[in-house]
Amino acid sequence: MEKDRLKKLLQDLQANRVDVDQALSKLAHLPFADMDFAKLDFHRSVRHGIPEVIFGQGKTDRELGQIIARMVSEKMNVLVTRLDEKKARKLRKKFKAAEYNARAQTLKIMRRKPAVTGKGKILIISAGTSDLAVAEEARETAEFLGNQVEKIYDVGVAGLHRLMAFRENLNSARVIIVAAGMEGALPSVVAGLVDKPVIGVPTSVGYGASFAGLSALFGMLNTCANTVAVVNIDNGYGAACVANQINRL
Numbered sequence: 001m002e003k004d005r006l007k008k009l010l011q012d013l014q015a016n017r018v019d020v021d022q023a024l025s026k027l028a029h030l031p032f033a034d035m036d037f038a039k040l041d042f043h044r045s046v047r048h049g050i051p052e053v054i055f056g057q058g059k060t061d062r063e064l065g066q067i068i069a070r071m072v073s074e075k076m077n078v079l080v081t082r083l084d085e086k087k088a089r090k091l092r093k094k095f096k097a098a099e100y101n102a103r104a105q106t107l108k109i110m111r112r113k114p115a116v117t118g119k120g121k122i123l124i125i126s127a128g129t130s131d132l133a134v135a136e137e138a139r140e141t142a143e144f145l146g147n148q149v150e151k152i153y154d155v156g157v158a159g160l161h162r163l164m165a166f167r168e169n170l171n172s173a174r175v176i177i178v179a180a181g182m183e184g185a186l187p188s189v190v191a192g193l194v195d196k197p198v199i200g201v202p203t204s205v206g207y208g209a210s211f212a213g214l215s216a217l218f219g220m221l222n223t224c225a226n227t228v229a230v231v232n233i234d235n236g237y238g239a240a241c242v243a244n245q246i247n248r249l
Helices: 003-014 020-027 044-048 061-073 085-094 129-144 157-164 167-172 186-191 208-221 236-248
Strands: 032-034 039-041 078-081 099-101 106-109 121-126 148-152 175-180 198-202 228-230
Touching: 003 020, 061 078, 061 085, 078 129, 085 099, 085 106, 106 129, 121 129, 121 167, 121 236, 129 148, 129 175, 129 198, 129 236, 157 186, 175 186, 175 236, 186 198, 186 208, 186 228, 198 208, 198 236, 208 228
Parallel strands: 121 148, 121 175, 175 198, 198 228
Antiparallel strands: 032 039, 078 106, 099 106
16 A cells, blocks of 8 residues: 555544544555465555565566556556566556556556656666666656656767767756666766766676676776766666655655
8 A cells, every 4th residue: 555545544534534444444455465476565665665566577477467456456556577578468468557668678557647756857868779678667667656757868978979968957857877788887977977866777788798787887886986876787677766765855
């Protein structure tokens, strides 16, 4: 149960719009529902502001369908990450309101428009077009969590004049996510231009010596720009969650 729904329930109870038994029935599955193969954490958004999100990789079609159905029955917005197109096609047949972003590999079902809780804008930057899958995962997640999001794609260090054309966007953002593969240099460049936190996301894009993102990860960790934080390789979702918490402060 999201924080706004829990607050409304308590207000309804206080105003005698619902009785104690009705309130208890709505709270019966807090803090989680045990589905044997999964334990849905309905109280997560109350604890730290980010609701349960489904990691699609490794789950069967049946498991995903049952988890989503339970969340929909609780009137929750649903976000699934790392969901391949084959699974997404089956789920969209079952859940007509589902929207799938093939590049990001995310599926969402929005029962209601999320309230904008961020204090400013999250800017998402990709070094190259090949980094868009990770950047799009970050964008979908940040918007799902109630943030205003801007994006600037394909402005890597091979042509920095492209990035410099967006100085106004850099300066107006409250927090910046930068997805980059190869040597992972772009977050350092961006952090040297702005006075706000930069979250680097190393991607697994690159030739052999990039070691599936390790070179980008090590490059970002060894940055001399002192306002860069780094998440795991290809972790656009994690970057968006951190940016969301910063943007709410």
